[in-house]
Amino acid sequence: MRIQEASRQSGMAPKTIRFYEEIGLVRPAARAANGYRQFSDTDVRMLKFIHRGRKLGFSVEDMQKLLSLWQDKRRASADVKKLALAHVHEIEARICELENVKQAVLDLAEHCHGDNRPACPIIDELADGNFSRN
Numbered sequence: 001m002r003i004q005e006a007s008r009q010s011g012m013a014p015k016t017i018r019f020y021e022e023i024g025l026v027r028p029a030a031r032a033a034n035g036y037r038q039f040s041d042t043d044v045r046m047l048k049f050i051h052r053g054r055k056l057g058f059s060v061e062d063m064q065k066l067l068s069l070w071q072d073k074r075r076a077s078a079d080v081k082k083l084a085l086a087h088v089h090e091i092e093a094r095i096c097e098l099e100n101v102k103q104a105v106l107d108l109a110e111h112c113h114g115d116n117r118p119a120c121p122i123i124d125e126l127a128d129g130n131f132s133r134n
Contacts, residue, residue, distance in 0.1 A: 003029070006039035010047035017047060025050065025060055025067070058087055 006029075007014045021028045026046060029037035039047075049070060053063050065083055069075045111121040 001039050001044070003037045003039065006037075006044050006047060009044045010051055012047050012051045020047075020050065023060065025064060056087075057091060062087060 001009075003014045003017060006012075007017060010017075017026075020026045026043070029039050029043055032038050046067070049067065050063055053066055054060075058066065062083060066080070069080050069083075108122045108125055113119070
């Protein structure tokens with residue numbers, strides 16, 4: 001099948017498929033005599049695997065590891081679990097950072113009068129380059 005059909009079946013944009021080929025996450029699809037990429041059902045299955053992993057927030061580097069583990073029928077599930085739990089810790093750290101940002105923005109909004117005057121602590125804080133919670 002050509003890239004448009006592989007894209008439709010995998011849920012991944014053709015541009016993304018080409019990018020993953022360029023960076024070596026997936027091997028380039030075979031080419032037909034006319035130069036078009038030809039994807040097999042196995043290729044589409046791999047693209048779906050990557051698409052789902054990326055939607056779960058796994059990095060490209062993690063996806064390389066996960067692909068390797070997926071293809072290794074003698075893998076230890078403990079290796080997969082270790083990678084997944086490390087990802088959970090990264091997510092938790094990002095959630096913490098976002099909570100801090102949320103609180104900082106709420107604090108700024110709380111100190112803003114929100115009226116017709118030009119004075120605004122939100123603008124002042126951003127202009128000074130200090131976006132930390134006081």
